[in-house]
Amino acid sequence: MPETPEDSGAYGRIHEVFLSFRGEDTRASFVSHLSASLQNAGIDVFKDDESLRRGDHISDSLLRAIEESEISVVVFSTNYAGSPWCLNELGKIMECHRTIGHKVLPVFYDVYPSEVRHQKGEFGKALEKLQERILSYVNEEKALREAAGMSGVVVLNSRNERETIKNIVENVAHLLDKTELFVANNPVGVEPRVQAMSQLLLQKSSNDVLLLGMWGMGGIGKTTIAKAIYNKIGRNFEGRSFLANIREVWRQDVGQVNLQEQLLSDINKETKITIHNAESGKNILKKILCYKKVLLVLDDVNELDQLNALCGSYKWFGPGSRIIITTRDQDILRGRVDIVYTMKGMDEGESIELFSWHAFKQASPKENFTQLSRNVITYSGGLPLALEVLGCYLFDMKVAEWENVLEKLKRIPNHQVQKKLKISYDGLNDDTERDIFLDIACFFIGMDRNDVIHILNGCGLFAENGIRVLVERSLVTIDNKNKLRMHDLIRDMGREIVRANSLKVLEKRSRLWFHEDALDVLAKETGTEAIEGLALRLSINNATCLSTKAFKNMEKLRLLQLAGVRLDGDFKYLSKDLRWLCWHGFPLKYIPTNFYQRNLISIELQNSNVQLVWKEAQRMEKLKILNLSHSHSLTQTPDFSKLPSLEKLELIDCPKLSKISHTIGHLNRILRINLQDCISLHNLPRSIYKLKTLKTLILSGCSKIDKLEEDLEQMESLTILVADKTAIKRIPFSILFPSNSISSLIKILKIYKHNLQQKQKKFPYDYSIKLVDDVATDVANNMIIMSLLNGT
Structure with a gap:
């Protein structure tokens, strides 16, 4: 019988984590607690036993243990470099990192990264004692050179040791991809179907690539079973990716590229690759995936182009790869997969149990409800979605109410699932x-x-x-x-439900979301006050021109979503009741003054042409969300004193934005500010540090921002600060040695040196001693993460 992915392991990996440390200067309790916490999290740990060490060179068994581990956690401490054994161990770890993709997570225990990088303090003295031997190790293994740039964790405050260990475990779990997908609160009937699929995945040898299609109607449980099989066998592959809701994502702007980038990110967790278009994405995927044994799930595929862009052919994937495709369209699979697994509805026993969990919060019906439950199940046709929705609706109802629901179900033909689900909608409170x-x-x-x-x-x-x-x-x-x-x-x-209220007269419907319907009403200018919401999303690259007069009679319009649309005329015709304006590719240089905006809650103008937001700003008491991301012509921010209720400000990728108005200090309710990739921004106004409510500040990619003020300490609610790919060379003293509670609140502080690689090429020995710069990738919760880059 061919070898199963579940049995074969991940290319000889026996241990998940190899724990390297020098025990004499790391308290035994720290390493012991770390090891125990990793094991409690279900992570297999190989812990180097110091009592067995002899001489300077590590044993063959220890070398094998490193080779057979997926990740090494290296605890650097004051005298770590004074141990030839530790350096030998590190040499092997970095060799495996270079040759077989072994992952490395450094932990800095009671030692600053700058001391390690620049050979200062006690760490530097330990290096000096073994200078000649260190150089021989560097020449032989290039261990310290390869270790440079590894992400790590700084442990300086023993009082937070428990929280620190928790964060290390979370980081290791992320690197190991231990995170499982949520399957179901009540996974009735899941296991037998997973077993059946597992057998089908063995139809080819472990060295062959296999494509398996899952076909069945909507609501029958394809995604649920795909998630369960993904969780069960996923970690036996070198990489895995679950691309959910492909039908939905594909229709979005750059949805194709986003799916390709997600696939690459899932498979290559340590390397971010940008894809410019779907065609180039195919070539990148083909080059990277062919070297790895991967598990790929493509969920809800409905077009052949989706398969061509995400799994072009067998040659894209490394030996032993498995690709699972879920779809409602059997034609998508015909001639393109090795096996088709046909999803079937639940049998009576499974249906009773699943329904009971939702209707009674137990595995079987309550007394007096057994026959009623069987009757409901008969009309559900074994469809898990219908069983769940109807069960939730009937929960806590009396017998007479159940009988009334059953009478409704009897009048609905079995194939009309949506009408059965509508019973739950009809039963909403108001x-x-x-x-x-x-x-x-x-x-x-x-x-x-x-x-x-x-x-x-x-x-x-x-x-x-x-x-x-x-x-x-x-x-x-x-x-x-x-x-x-x-x-x-x-x-x-x-x-x-919306469509049925006016089958033939579009303008009498309360909501228009289908682009042909919305375009018809706008082009003919037949809108009425019945319309409360309208979405018209067309291609941004070829905008359609319409008249603002089309909105003249839409006096109750609350929700407006546009993309690829240009409006000519007087903006006074737009509804004064508008609460949501989402206009991707907004074509004007500023929002027109005669457009009444005082009731708006959210303005989202991504990919806009705005240079100013408002030429003459209106006071907007209700505005809570302002999103101008990817507005490449935006040069200045608005007067924030006119926006007293603003809670969320998104200015991602505004390359010409060079100054933030000092009035940002007036935002007394702001929770989140995102300035990612604003590459012309040189500094932040001092007033920003007065924001007491701000929880999240993102400066990632603001390459000209070179400092954070000591006033950062005043931002008492700040919990997330991200500042990677900036020119910041020094961390404020108030963060390193806080006088208040900020030390327990900062979750993530990432500082990078923009020209790190170039400097490392010029100074190879410095490179070999530098053990961390990218200090905090996905380390979270209640600890200060810091990197002192330029010897600061």
Whole structure:
């Protein structure tokens, strides 16, 4: 029988972590607690036993242990370099890093990175004692040279040791890709289907590439089973990637490129590769994937172009790779995969159990509900989505209410799944909850939950409670990035509700989301006050010109989403009730003065042509979100004193933005400021340090910003500060040696040297001693992460 990926292991890897340290100057408790915490997290650890050390050279068994480990955690301490054994060990670790992709995480224990880099302090004295031997190790293994640039963790405060160890474990888990996908709260029927798929994955030998297609109707559980199989066998591959919701992402701007970049990022976690277009992305994928044994899941594929862009041919993948494709369209798979696994509905026993978990919060029906439950299951056709939605709807209802629902189900033909799901929509408490559901179904899928709550609260819809109810009813889900998600069948059910209210007269519908319908109404200027939301997303590269008069009669328009559209005429025609303006590729140099904006909650003008935001600023009491990212002509920020309620400011990739208005200090409610890749920005106004509410400040890629002021200490709510790829050479003293609680609040501080590689080429010995610059990649929660780059 061919070898299974699950049994074969990941190319001879036996241990997950090799722990290297010098025990005499790292407290035994730290290393012991670190080792125990790693093991408690389900991570296999090989801990070097100092009692077995003899002489200067490590044993063959120890060399094998390093080779057979996926990652090494190296605890650098004051006298680490004084141990030939440790240096020998490090030499082997870095050789494996260079030759077989062995990962390395340095931990700096009671020693500053600058001391290691510049051979200062006690660490420098230890190096001097073994100068000749060190050079021989460098020449032989080039260990210290290769170690330069590794991401690491600084441990300076023993009082936070427990939190520090927790963060190290999280970082190791990330590098090992231990994170599993959420499958289901009640995974009824999952295991037998996973077992069946596992057998199909053995149909080819372990050295062959195999493509497996999963086919079935929407809501039958394809994604759930794909996630479960991904979790079960994923770590036996050199790289793995789960690309979810491909149908949805593909339609978005640069969606194709984003999927390709995500795939590369998942497979090559330590290297970020930028893709400029889908065609070049194919070549990059082909070159990188062919060297690795990968597990790739392509979820919800509905076009051949998607397969061509993400898994062009067998030759793209290394020996032993497995590619799983989920789809509703069997034609997509015909002639392109080795095996097709047909998803079937749940049998009666599985249906009863899944339904019961949602309807009764237990594995079987309550007394007096057994037959009623069987009747509901009969009308659900074994479809897990319908069982879940109906079960959540019927939870805590009385027998008479159940009987009423069953009467409705009897009148709906078995193939009309959406109408069955609509019963749950009809059972929502009031029109407010129904409006929230319809707004999400038509406009807000994939958006940040908090942003949507702000927008809908501005519409008077009490969205926080409403979204909670929708989640409880399984009509909406929230992913691990706080984005709103909705199953396609439920989304289509919501949109059909809107469409059914006016089947033939488009302008009498409350919401227009389909581009042909929206374009028809705008082009003919037939809009009415019935329209509350409109989305028209066309190609930004070839904008369609329309008249502002098309909005003249849309007096109740709350939500407007445009892309690839140019409006000519007087902006006074746009509704004064507008709460959300999302206009990608906004074509004007500034927002027109005669456009009434005082009720807007969110302005999102990504990829715009604005040079100024407003020529004559209006006081906007309600505005909470301002997003001008990728506005390449923007030269200055607005007068923030006119925006007293602003909570979120996004200015990513505004290359001509050279100055932030000093009025930013007036933003007394601001929570997040993102200035990533504003490459012309030289400094921050001193007033920014007065922001007491700011939680997140992102300066990543602001290459001309060279310092942070000591006033940073005043930002008492700051919890995330990201400053990689800047010219910052010195960390404020107030962060290194804080006088207040900021030391327990700073989660991430990343400082890079922009020209590091060039300097390392000029000074190879300095390169060999430098053990860290990129200090904090994905290290989180309650510790100061710092890198003292230029000897500061």
